[in-house]
């Protein structure tokens with residue numbers, strides 16, 4: 064009797080563990096569990112961790128997206144490494160076992176596209192699209208820099224990842240049809256980088272913004288970026304009046320969450336830097352003077368490390384336009 068009871072309770076415990084663990088999730092320990100979520104008709108996004116690449120997130124930190132079509136799938140930004148791509152494919156297969164027909168890469172930063180290798184290995188026929196400047200940089204020095212950086216930051220978790228750059232160029236206004244799905248490319252550059260594309264899925268009115276927008280996370284602006292260009296790109300994206308927007312990092316949603324908070328932030332940085340510049344203040348003086356006015360953003364991941372850099376980058380841009 065006791066034995067029978069023990070067996071029963073063991074079975075209940077196993078059943079409980081089985082039910083409590085999300086079946087459709089990639090478990091990254093303290094980083095959380097990750098799975099694709101439906102955000103629009105036939106559109107799914109796996110919202111990645113807001114953290115920086117590290118051994119605990121295996122380098123995974125972006126928002127891979129999928130469009131489910133009749134005969135196959137289209138993927139946006141599959142992730143940051145070969146190994147991450149393999150995990151992303153496993154999660155994709157829980158949504159649909161159709162083959163991947165095409166991939167779009169939003170920009171040169173490796174956390175978005177180094178997983179192309181895993182897609183190409185499993186689906187050699189998949190066509191990969193990107194901006195011509197992104198293709199050139201990925202095949203050049205930037206590709207190598209990103210492979211090395213990702214491997215270093217994850218302490219070897221992305222070892223063996225190789226550059227698989229897009230082969231097919233898309234620019235502002237390009238229309239692409241894949242298996243009856245229509246995509247329109249919006250390339251307002253320079254913005255987050257000088258390689259960005261925003262991808263509109265026409266049928267569902269979804270816009271994949273790449274890193275032109277973030278939600279509850281700050282990112283850095285590299286040497287090719289333009290903060291003023293980023294403002295223009297987000298004003299343009301807002302005017303497209305899409306039903307759903309997918310930022311490069313942070314939750315997808317309507318324009319009032321996926322665009323407006325970051326756009327307002329950039330506009331406020333522009334305003335305080337312009338005022339400080341007109342008053343002959345240096346960038347660090349502006350930072351100290353205004354940081355208290357940005358309390359809405361201090362909870363965003365990376366605010367502390369990025370705010371001073373953002374003031375500095377904006378200062379340099381405003382200084383350039385003043386001459």
Ligand SMILES: [Zn+2]
Pocket residue numbers: 170172255274282311
């Ligand atoms: Zn980026």
